[in-house]
Amino acid sequence: MVNERMYGLGAEPSAIRELFAYGMARKAEIGADSVFDFSIGNPSVPAPDAVKQAVLELMEEEPSALHGYSPAAGDPRVRAAVADHIRRRFDVPASPDQVYLTAGAAAGLAISICAVTEPGDEVVVIAPFFPEYQVWIETAGCTRVEVPAHVPDFQLDIDALDAAIGPATAAVIINSPNNPVGAVYTRENLEALAALLARKEAELGRKIYVISDEPYREITYGAEVPYVPCVWPRTIVCYSYSKSFSLPGERIGYIYVSDLMDDAAEVSTAVAGAGRALGFICAPVLFQRVIAACIDEPSDVASYAENRRLLTEGLGALGYEFVEPDGAFYLWVRALEDDAQAFSDRAKAHELLLVPSDSFGVPGWVRVSYCVSRATIERSMPAFKALMEEYRG
């Protein structure tokens, strides 16, 4: 008698989490150093020292006020700090009213999708895509429309988007720097998207929102990451401090409804309503304040850059094919057989935990998360070599 959809979602854990759980058990069995766990995007870089200092300082404040409810959209001081940061950094007129603090990007995405769609609408995603998009699109009563990324550069395929966007399209979710591929959409590519959306809005007589999922914005290796609201005004940015400050478990991020869109206030109101509807009261308040205190703290990407170099050089030398990542901390590697799940299973026998691409909506690849220790990458190379030799026979 329980809800059928909810039971299904609970019974079918994501491939990523399943592999992660397998890895935990396997490490307990044979030792952590013998398992090469590339399954999950749990940052290996520690949170900045400034986070710890901010927590310790805040804990000296009077507890009732410190730990009390904030308004649903967040502590006004924190919203002001985030808006100020956006203004200074991206030169857009961000007002605190358009900032809604969330329990991470997941909450931001679930809320944003519910806010700008009606049941029956379509939401476009770019394949490969983060698997939970599907769950939140369904929660909103909408249908997912998949548009494959342009191969081999994994930029937005404007022609394919042109074909996919129709009268039922309410929103397009983009994610740059991208999980799982590591692509960063160029300014030119985003401008082509904006031109397409402007034409489609005029043709179809409806608003089309871009929901820009940006947890990896700070994790880049030289590429420019254009601020999407500057290119397409009808953009809702879903930001998270999970990766930039290595705080994924604390659940802190924000929705920024671009002030540049003509219906900004209306969308912000719907965002507040959707937060209520989904059971959110406010983002965790201690970490709201931590974020405000650390807002200009740089992310430490040096370790990820070094991991990326080691992994791409190592796998390249072994003959693996992969997409050179411009951002995030994932390497998208061609499976050595058509069936990515079968390939992932054979990799497991070498203690290599690689996420098969099927759950990201495309066949034939695996995702290698390199937010791991340098030693894990170094020690994994003989296993990658043995796996390659097994296929080459």
Added chain:
Amino acid sequence: MVNERMYGLGAEPSAIRELFAYGMARKAEIGADSVFDFSIGNPSVPAPDAVKQAVLELMEEEPSALHGYSPAAGDPRVRAAVADHIRRRFDVPASPDQVYLTAGAAAGLAISICAVTEPGDEVVVIAPFFPEYQVWIETAGCTRVEVPAHVPDFQLDIDALDAAIGPATAAVIINSPNNPVGAVYTRENLEALAALLARKEAELGRKIYVISDEPYREITYGAEVPYVPCVWPRTIVCYSYSKSFSLPGERIGYIYVSDLMDDAAEVSTAVAGAGRALGFICAPVLFQRVIAACIDEPSDVASYAENRRLLTEGLGALGYEFVEPDGAFYLWVRALEDDAQAFSDRAKAHELLLVPSDSFGVPGWVRVSYCVSRATIERSMPAFKALMEEYRG
């Protein structure tokens, strides 16, 4: 083009939050000491010292592990600590698998309702009721069926429940100690509910869940608060540390799906699925660990008991009619005219912020939150006196 329901929810803030916001502005205008803000359930008792100590100790741990993702249902150590606490305290066979840590009771309720209902089902609530129940029931696509509490003791009205529970009833939400009335359901009353539900399940051939909303469990003034799963096995407990540890902004609580129900594993699976569907990833991890460290810490209810005494003696002497509260920190006071909103507005002119009962689903009362400073209650008495005199003419 935004979602109509979400826009409506965002545009219509709750009466409580509206009054709270008015109070904030009014205090800035005429001084905090001149406004008697009884609007919101933000605990005035500070969090226990043990919470601060736990935070400081945890912050010495390695940050990546400390702030990293936990499994969706929570850190296994914390789930084990909660289950152990439930076992020791209530003598029920609570297993960690049945504990799902949540971002407070709001998340717990939204998740639980979605987990055990299908769209079109009915969910019974007892009037007066916490207004957000309606929002989460609608999110699940269900209909709210209101059953008035038994007057004058505000216990469950078993005959009225008998009449209200029908073939579409999936769940009954109860809240004891009760917000807004302060009633605590007696064991006898809960046993009568259980007998009714057993009969209804047999007659109707469907399972009927009790969702027990328990943020005020620790805040009582001598009354026994029976553990609902011991009385009705098909109970889902939604607990929060917001009030017991004065941490409402940190968003930490849990769902406990009673091991005593015959479909416990199935319900837990649906709970996990509903958490995913609504955009929750895990409860904030630092405060997960804080809870585990402080789990046997007693709540400080002495201040609330003193406030309750002061307020009931003071209002009683002035001739106000109210329900003697057995728990929580709210006093349910009869408005001095039929229109509770009009009464609340007139109280405002005396700087008294009292929440009209209409938003709790009943006319003619106001809720007075006494989780305030003792001084606020003492200083408010002349205003309550003036208000009474205004009505008596």
